[in-house]
Amino acid sequence: xxxxxAPCRAAAPPLVLASTSPYRRELLxxxxxxxxxxxxxxxxxxxxxxxxxxxARRLARAKADAVAQQHPHALVIGSDQVADLDxxxxxxxxxxERAMAQLRAMRGRTVLFHTALAVVCHASGYAAEDTAVxxxxxxxxxxxxxxxxxxxxxxxxxxxxxxxxxLGIALxxxxxxxxxxxxxxxxxxxxxxxxxxxxxxxx
Numbered sequence: 001x002x003x004x005x006a007p008c009r010a011a012a013p014p015l016v017l018a019s020t021s022p023y024r025r026e027l028l029x030x031x032x033x034x035x036x037x038x039x040x041x042x043x044x045x046x047x048x049x050x051x052x053x054x055x056a057r058r059l060a061r062a063k064a065d066a067v068a069q070q071h072p073h074a075l076v077i078g079s080d081q082v083a084d085l086d087x088x089x090x091x092x093x094x095x096x097e098r099a100m101a102q103l104r105a106m107r108g109r110t111v112l113f114h115t116a117l118a119v120v121c122h123a124s125g126y127a128a129e130d131t132a133v134x135x136x137x138x139x140x141x142x143x144x145x146x147x148x149x150x151x152x153x154x155x156x157x158x159x160x161x162x163x164x165x166x167l168g169i170a171l172x173x174x175x176x177x178x179x180x181x182x183x184x185x186x187x188x189x190x191x192x193x194x195x196x197x198x199x200x201x202x203x
Contacts, residue, residue, distance in 0.1 A: 013121065014074040015200070018067035021157075023165070024079060027186040031195075031202060040066040040078065044091065052084035053114045057131060060116035072122040075198050079186050083160030084112040090160045099150055099161040103171070108140035111160060115182040119194040126198055130190045132182035136162065137173040145171075 015035035017028055025037055040063035046055050057080075064078025083090035085105060093099035113134040120127045149171060155163035162168045164175070164183045179187035192202050 013199075014071065015195075016067055016071050016074045016076045018063040018076050018078040021185055023158075023185040027181050027184060027188055028077070028191070030181075030188060031192060033195075033200065033202075035077075038067045038070065038076075040064075042066050044080075046089055050089075051087065052082040052089040052112070053116075053131065053133075055089055056080045056082040056114040056116035057118075057129065061118040061120075061127075061129060064118040064120045065122075068120050068122040075119060075121050075126075075195070075200065077186075077191065078118040078120070079116065081113060081115045081159045081182075081185055083162070084114055085109065092157050092159055093161050094156055096150055096156070099156055100146060102161045103138075103141060103146045103150075104143070106138045106160065106162075107146075108138060110135060110137045111162075112136075113160065113162075113183055115179075115185065115187050117187055117190050117194065119191075119198055121198065128194045128197055130187070130194060132177065132179040132187035132190055134179075134183045135174075135176040136164075136183065137175075138162075138171055139173050141171060 015033055017035055017037045018040040020039045042062045059080035060078045064076045068076040090102050093102055116131045118129045153163050153167045155161050179189040181188045196202055
């Protein structure tokens with residue numbers, strides 16, 4: 001974890017999730033803290049030569065900072081996930097054809113999913129970042145299995161097309177992670193750690 005400055009000192013700083021993702025919203029609700037969501041206006045285009053891990057970290061912080069400009073006294077959570085196939089970033093496919101190509105490329109392979117996290121408070125200057133890396137081994141999938149999965153789940157808004165909380169779990173041989181919700185989109189162990197460091201009371 002990287003952190004700078006002091007935590008927000010407000011008695012109960014508002015909490016804002018810089019995301020429109022229903023998956024991240026549902027995960028954050030598990031911590032039973034009141035929060036609101038705000039869409040970050042961030043260009044997610046990778047820089048030339050940018051690694052998947054660096055891309056995830058940059059976008060997580062950029063999302064948090066973009067929303068913190070609108071809510072400077074709030075604790076703002078930003079997160080981003082990028083799939084890493086031998087150094088090549090795989091983001092949200094957006095279309096059936098791209099999802100098909102992603103899953104064909106990943107079949108029988110081990111893929112790293114970098115889920116980066118940033119918590120910032122502009123009023124106090126508090127900023128903390130962390131990244132969870134999940135190792136995912138895909139089965140040697142047949143084209144007809146991929147097609148059935150895509151038509152059933154339509155995971156076009158999921159990095160690497162792998163919706164593990166749904167039918168996507170049937171695509172996999174194994175998952176290795178020290179933060180189980182990271183693959184879904186928000187590493188809650190790390191999120192709780194950063195929020196506690198910012199002064200938020202959690203069980």
